[in-house]
Amino acid sequence: MKRINPASAGIWALFLLLTAVPLVFSLVYALLYSFGLTGVLAEGFTLRHWQLFFSEGRFFSSFLFSVGVALVSMGLAAATALWWVLRYRRALNSRVMSLALYLPLAFPAMVAAFLAFHWLGNAGLLSRIAWQLGWISEPRQFPDLINDPWGIGIILTHYAMATPFFTLMFKAIYADNRVGELCLAGASMGATRSEQVRRIALPLLWQKARPTLLLYGVFVAGSYEIPLILGVQSPQMISVYAVTKMNRFDLNTRPQAYIIALLFTVIVGGLLRWGMGRGR
Amino acid sequence: MLRTEDIAKGFGTKKVLRGISMEAPEREVFCILGRSGCGKTTLLKCLAGLEQPDAGRVMLDETDITGAPPQKRDILYLYQEPLLFPHLSVFENIAFGLRIRKRPEAEIRERADKLLEELELSGEGEKAPHQLSGGQRQRVAFGRAIIVQPKVLLLDEPFSNLDAQTRANMQVLFRKLASRHRITSIFVTHDIREALTVGDRFGFMDGGTLENFPEREAFIKDRRSGAREEFDFWNNLFDHGKQD
Numbered sequence: 001m002k003r004i005n006p007a008s009a010g011i012w013a014l015f016l017l018l019t020a021v022p023l024v025f026s027l028v029y030a031l032l033y034s035f036g037l038t039g040v041l042a043e044g045f046t047l048r049h050w051q052l053f054f055s056e057g058r059f060f061s062s063f064l065f066s067v068g069v070a071l072v073s074m075g076l077a078a079a080t081a082l083w084w085v086l087r088y089r090r091a092l093n094s095r096v097m098s099l100a101l102y103l104p105l106a107f108p109a110m111v112a113a114f115l116a117f118h119w120l121g122n123a124g125l126l127s128r129i130a131w132q133l134g135w136i137s138e139p140r141q142f143p144d145l146i147n148d149p150w151g152i153g154i155i156l157t158h159y160a161m162a163t164p165f166f167t168l169m170f171k172a173i174y175a176d177n178r179v180g181e182l183c184l185a186g187a188s189m190g191a192t193r194s195e196q197v198r199r200i201a202l203p204l205l206w207q208k209a210r211p212t213l214l215l216y217g218v219f220v221a222g223s224y225e226i227p228l229i230l231g232v233q234s235p236q237m238i239s240v241y242a243v244t245k246m247n248r249f250d251l252n253t254r255p256q257a258y259i260i261a262l263l264f265t266v267i268v269g270g271l272l273r274w275g276m277g278r279g280r
Numbered sequence: 281m282l283r284t285e286d287i288a289k290g291f292g293t294k295k296v297l298r299g300i301s302m303e304a305p306e307r308e309v310f311c312i313l314g315r316s317g318c319g320k321t322t323l324l325k326c327l328a329g330l331e332q333p334d335a336g337r338v339m340l341d342e343t344d345i346t347g348a349p350p351q352k353r354d355i356l357y358l359y360q361e362p363l364l365f366p367h368l369s370v371f372e373n374i375a376f377g378l379r380i381r382k383r384p385e386a387e388i389r390e391r392a393d394k395l396l397e398e399l400e401l402s403g404e405g406e407k408a409p410h411q412l413s414g415g416q417r418q419r420v421a422f423g424r425a426i427i428v429q430p431k432v433l434l435l436d437e438p439f440s441n442l443d444a445q446t447r448a449n450m451q452v453l454f455r456k457l458a459s460r461h462r463i464t465s466i467f468v469t470h471d472i473r474e475a476l477t478v479g480d481r482f483g484f485m486d487g488g489t490l491e492n493f494p495e496r497e498a499f500i501k502d503r504r505s506g507a508r509e510e511f512d513f514w515n516n517l518f519d520h521g522k523q524d
């Protein structure tokens with residue numbers, strides 16, 4: 001019989017206690033709350049909250065909006081980062097470029113949202129610059145890039161935050177996996193530059209970056225501060241929607257916040273499982 | 281036939297190649313022996329187009345290819361390490377060059393399967409490169425190179441990372457495949473036994489210069505090749521064994 005190392009078992013137990021146990025506890029609590037079995041509104045088992053939740057029908061539009069924002073902002077950021085790494089890899093190694101890539105990572109999401117607010121708004125810096133240059137006759141004519149129904153401000157802010165991170169990640173994967181040497185081997189076999197990128201560099205970088213990209217996608221879809229500051233009342237991103245339900249004066253909406261959290265966890269968990277499985 | 285005229289190459293102030301002239305005859309293995317740091321790898325990279333020489337010319341079948349990019353030369357460079365594409369299966373690694381050339385699927389299947397068999401890798405086609413042993417990986421790299429039937433194959437100490445037995449097996453396999461596929465190749469090594477096992481013609485490289493030997497005997501007799509010392513070593517060992 002296999003012997004269990006007590007030290008290793010202890011570390012595992014502590015790890016589970018700090019990670020899995022709170023998560024499972026929260027999910028069970030949310031489930032019980034949504035069925036009226038716990039919390040200040042506990043009234044015994046009921047499906048009323050679920051019926052109210054589905055009759056309102058805002059969850060799926062909010063969920064799709066969140067996923068859309070994540071896909072667009074990450075797609076743009078990943079494409080930009082890939083282009084930089086494949087085209088300007090050597091320049092990225094300079095001290096100035098390293099600083100330029102690492103510095104944005106130090107900004108909290110809330111600071112990034114405020115910066116976007118000051119730059120992209122109707123009365124923001126960009127609108128004033130455009131007005132000074134004579135491109136628009138008054139600042140109000142500047143297109144609405146924040147608090148807009150398409151989430152452009154949210155997308156641009158996430159794009160600005162994700163691009164340096166993805167650039168550093170792709171750069172590290174490129175070096176660790178000797179992608180440059182593999183491309184040279186491909187060139188020696190007759191692959192053109194675009195074939196080296198399509199058949200060697202991109203599939204390799206995608207294969208290695210896939211888990212991080214998926215997890216970052218979940219982070220963006222579930223982000224709170226940026227859509228709170230730059231978003232609109234409808235459609236709301238999922239975290240803002242859930243917190244709105246949670247903090248309303250009417251406590252009857254609180255179980256619906258738990259339902260949102262539950263459904264988001266289940267759907268994202270399923271998507272992650274599917275996504276990670278396909279990568280193997 | 282591959283021919284070079286006075287190839288020179290330096291990095292900064294260091295001159296690595298000093299006027300290299302040589303001829304690699306068609307369908308023969310031209311073996312270059314030399315110690316580490318003598319410029320063997322730089323010479324091969326200049327031939328493959330992975331480095332640009334500072335002076336001199338590279339001629340392939342009397343066409344000047346000195347400035348041609350690697351993918352336009354029909355010269356294939358095999359690294360010291362197999363450098364297999366980790367995201368592709370063994371089969372796809374071997375088929376890579378044919379896919380680049382957009383050959384029909386049936387032809388790719390047939391040729392890759394046949395080569396897998398020749399390389400004693402039948403049944404390994406669906407595996408990932410990391411699931412193979414070092415010798416198997418080097419065989420895949422070799423198969424990936426010869427399937428496109430390059431005009432010249434450049435081998436940069438391809439078996440140096442293998443254990444002695446696997447290395448000996450690979451040398452024999454290389455000889456067999458080189459003559460079966462009638463490959464013109466330049467093989468660089470620092471091992472005299474390997475050179476004599478795989479080579480038809482020989483050169484000795486030292487300090488960025490190359491001396492060509494017209495005959496195998498002249499190469500063996502030259503003190504710098506180390507063949508004499510190798511021979512003496514085994515002779516002495518054998519004599520001592522008999523005396524004991």
